[in-house]
Amino acid sequence: MRRNSGYPGHGSKLHLYMMALMIAGTALLSGCAKNHKVKSDFPDMVVEPVDLRVVLVMNNDFRTYTAKPNKKDRIQLGEAQTEALTKAFKGLFSDVNVVYSWQRGGPDADLVITPAVREVQLSSPSDSYQTVFEVWIKYSLDISTADGVPIDSWFLPAYGKTPYSYLFSRSKAIEEATIMALRDTGAKLMLDFFRIPAINGWMQQHFAANEQP
């Protein structure tokens, strides 16, 4: 007769409790989403700024934004995207005033730009069967005059990936891919912002009007 203690059935009950605890722990851990903090350190842009006064509106939601691309991962983007877009627009324009809300923009601005995150997507090697992590960030930029006249709402997609995933932890790889995507935001803005037909047209009108005596 096998018994682990002086009480009949005590050992098997203990085993059951332990197993239940382990199953509950595993379920809890697998259900918990992991936060990935993205560092905010981006270089200045080496470009010729256009002589315009711009108000960049980044509200508290944008500055503290956390992306939820799936059930497992939370990417804390807010601080990094604020820094990346601030540096990008400070490279594009000679005078950039970064504010929390439209009302604080002041009347002297030429353009008011309000970025918002539309979507963040993440692909990991287990999803794509590739050896890299990939991040897509989709922004929309609402661009208007200081009087509130809308000029355009521009879709700004950005993409970043890790060179390979072997030497990275999941968290580090997601951070790396997100940083690459945020750097790509600056590159995309530099290439395409002034080519947006509505912006291009508005700028031509603006500079022509300012040249007139």
Add this chain to the structure above:
Amino acid sequence: MKHTAIILLMTATALAGCGSTTTVDDYRPTAEPMDIGTGDKVAVLGRRDAGHYETDRDFINCLGNQLSKSNFQVMMEESFVDALYPWFEPRTAPKHLNRLKKIMEIPTVQEKIRSEKISYLVWLDGEVESHDMSGAMHCGLGPYAIGCFGYTSWDKVVTFEAIVWNLQDLTEEARIRVDSEGTSYVIGIVAPIPLLTRVESEACVGLGNQLLSYFTQEVE
């Protein structure tokens, strides 16, 4: 005694097979050496625009370290890309000289290249591929023993191309292609014994030495 002889024979065979073959081909439009002033820099960059691979960062670092053995300074990829952000990101990096010439027309870019004293840019493009895996290795864990038995091997092929751009004259100075291939083995005799071919480092040394032979330091 008999077992020791067999093990030694296997190891010797495997080691003999671990050797690699490296071929370096180069093309230069001129035989003139490339002049580089004191304090001038050579930047080493990997191509990042291909969808299915990226130029191996370890190989880029290896080539950078190889070139650092000279008298001139080497600017590593991260520093160069940050210094000229966003002109050398995957989306914006120039693939041809014509595009580089356009970028170099921008005064702020010109000024940055001048202030950083970057004279040459070495573009690296290529990858490391493993294929033809054969053999079998089994590892086991039992109450009284643990170990691996068997044999496995695979071929490794390294192909890289380096293109050197002169950032002062905006010309292409050289193209070098390096191919290196070898076979790696893992022999399982209780413990797995890896006998790995050093194709990457041989390709890196071959490419580095070829590049170094082009440069002459100007004495001021």
